[in-house]
Amino acid sequence: MQVLASKCPYCGHSVETTVDHLEERIVCPSCHKPFEMEVPRVSVTSVREVDGDRETISRDFASEQGEQTLLKAHPVIFRRRPLGTLAIVALWVAAGYLFMQSRGGEQAGAMGWVSLAMIVCSLFVIAYWYVLSVATTLTITDSRTIFRQGIISRDTSEVQHDDVRNIQVEQNFAQRLVGVGDVGISSSGQDDLEIVAVAMPDPAGIVDLIRENQD
Incomplete structure (x- = not known):
């Protein structure tokens, strides 16, 4: 079995394959990008005879191309809900205003809790949107x-x-x-x-x- 060695045109990693796959697309074992080993795209740097299973020959051996994602x-989360997104932003602005007002006055504690509840509710809504998306x-x-x-x-x-x-x-x-x-x-x-x-x-x-x- 003849083994052809060359370098990946993307990452420069050493790649080996057999003459049987010279006209096929192969995948670099380093960057996992497919390319064709043929002249003049890629030049062969060495040819040698080996015995045994090709998977045990070298870790630089190229794999055959499978289905590529x-x-x-x-x-999208926010762009599909423009009104809901604006409502969330308005809620945060209102919560921030209430929080600033809660720093003094007789109803400071109540206003602080209301602002916190508004933030928590909005975060639950965003989390729900995120789960639906993923x-x-x-x-x-x-x-x-x-x-x-x-x-x-x-x-x-x-x-x-x-x-x-x-x-x-x-x-x-x-x-x-x-x-x-x-x-x-x-x-x-x-x-x-x-x-x-x-x-x-x-x-x-x-x-x-x-x-x-x-x-």
Whole structure:
């Protein structure tokens, strides 16, 4: 078995592979980025004969390319709720005002507790929004789109890029201003949308990424 050695064009790490994978995309064991080992992109620095399993030959041996994750996105937290966000900010301003007023006067203690309660309630609301966001994930790989949502019970939908028939993006005027939109994906043979991702950041970029990876 002939082993070809070269350097990764991204990180410069030494990479080894066999002639069987010379025309295929390989993955650097250091930076995990794929590239093709072929002239003139990458020059071979040495060729040697080895015996045994290639996995035991060297830790610099390149791995074969698997499915690559291109994007992981969660629904935005504040941009999808402009009125709620403004209400939170107004609540904090009011709480700060009450706290400053509580530093003196007969009702100082009561005003201080009220301001603290307002802050705590707003933090609970923000935490709830955050949990809803991280519990919903849109993942785009080089071959498919995966949508997962749920906290206790999780629902998963996926569509292969080559099977995508229709992609819909819905944005109202306010959403366009803040770069947020709803993305719907359907595949061939399906009348309904199989994936509906609400309040995703950069919806146009998501659509472009899917289209770029279709054969």
